[in-house]
Amino acid sequence: MMRVDVATLFPEMCQRVLDESILGRAAKRGYIETHCHQIRDYTLNRQKQVDDYPYGGGCGMVMNAQPIYDCCQDIIRQVEEQGRQRPHIIFMTAAGQRFSEETAKRLAQYDSLLLVCGHYEGMDERVIEELADEEISIGDYVLTGGELAALVVADSVLRLQPGVLSQPEGYQDESHWNGLLEYPQYTRPEEWRGKKVPEILLSGHHGNIDKWRREQSLERTRIRRPDLYEAYQNEHNQNQKK
Known part of the structure; x- marks a missing residue:
């Protein structure tokens, strides 16, 4: 049973999508497992602020490294407590490698994935360098956040898991x-x-x-x-x- 975790500022939105339709039914039957986590819960300030102005100037705000890092570390702990290995960590960024069906096939071989969603103008590069096994983009365009991209990756990878689709031909002919x-x-x-x-x-x-x-x-x-x-x-x- 593959596990996918999503670190995001909008966990309820992401979980609602993952709990619907084919993936939702597969999760209820025990073929897959999904969890969405609120990055804001790991801030150390009273305002629950997760972003700040970029060094060097520029438009927008940049997500702080600390809450992302602490959120991911807690997810890693939860995954390992299940007896699994450390999850394969993917940061959803516009600068990442472009996603494809071949990428989905490769990622489907992992026991667990952790998808990290940026927002605003992006994330402090140091947390990406510290944690990311890879960065992925779903196309040559920019979104307001990484949530939709993470859901695309999760959907395309989880549907390849045994039991999710009734027949392998459901995706092999597509x-x-x-x-x-x-x-x-x-x-x-x-x-x-x-x-x-x-x-x-x-x-x-x-x-x-x-x-x-x-x-x-x-x-x-x-x-x-x-x-x-x-x-x-x-x-x-x-x-x-x-």
Whole structure:
């Protein structure tokens, strides 16, 4: 059972998301475990202030190292008291490595993860240097805080855990799993607003259906994501040469 902890200024918001839908049901059944922690609880001042002005000037405020560090240390203690190893600690930052399905597969192998969410103009770099095993960004844009990014990472990693999805095919046929985008999907009715389901999907011939889906996946990737298509073709050609 994988455990994911989130250190944040908005634990109730994050926990509500993690307790819903597929992940919520998986947690109730004991397949995964999630906990969200309030960084503000670890401040040492009466005002519960967690930020201050940046050295060198500039806009905005920077989160203090101390409450983040103490919060993470307490989470580490809780995790280790369960008999687990120290969690793999990830700081959600705009300067981190870009997240991908391959990253999700790698992170899914850990027993526990600790996702740390920044806010305001970011976090004191010293606490990142002290604790982070890696920094992750979910894309080339900036959010108001790391919470949404942490939830994206948690969702994509936890759904890969045994028992969370009813069948492994639930994620193995999806976009990015094998480097390609997923083929088009259809359901009832057979005709909607004059648009019909492709005849091949009604044929019952699974071999032809699999071939059609692969062709659609390749063509969709070629048109929409030429970068992925080129990388896939290069890897495919290299494998053929081996």
